[in-house]
Amino acid sequence: MHEWALAEAIISSTTQIAQKEGLKEVREVKIKVGELQQVELDILEFALSELKTAKFRNAKFIIEVVKAELKCRVCGHTWFFSKNKLDADSSEAIHFVPETIHAYIKCPKCGSPDFEVIEGRGIWIESIKGVK
Ligand code: ZN
Secondary structure (H helix, E strand, C coil): CHHHHHHHHHHHHHHHHHHHHCCCEEEEEEEEEEHHHCCCHHHHHHHHHHHCCHHHCCCEEEEEEECCEEEECCCCCEEECCHHHCCHHHHHHHHHCHHHHHHHCCCCCCCCCCEEEEECCCEEEEEEEEEC
């Protein structure tokens, strides 16, 4: 259901932007999804196609996944998170509570569990193309 709520949010904010920009029709929406969000892209795409209004009749939704990038607070090392390195249980835990990744991941350089997520969280609209 998470994906449906996201799709609703995307449609409503895109509609607002389109109104503000005076677009009669939206042709293309680029969406970025952080990897840690672990969204089922198939479901999200399906939800978008079901929820889209007349303004989006000819719109294409392009969804791009942004890799999760982590930065160690101790030594400053940055690296990309790979969920393949985690077992299924850990991966599941991250899905529900992204904050728990601190329990599973340590800096590959100095071993510190104290790091921040600099990229790979959240969902945002990158760009919108339309016709005025
Ligand atoms: Zn480190």
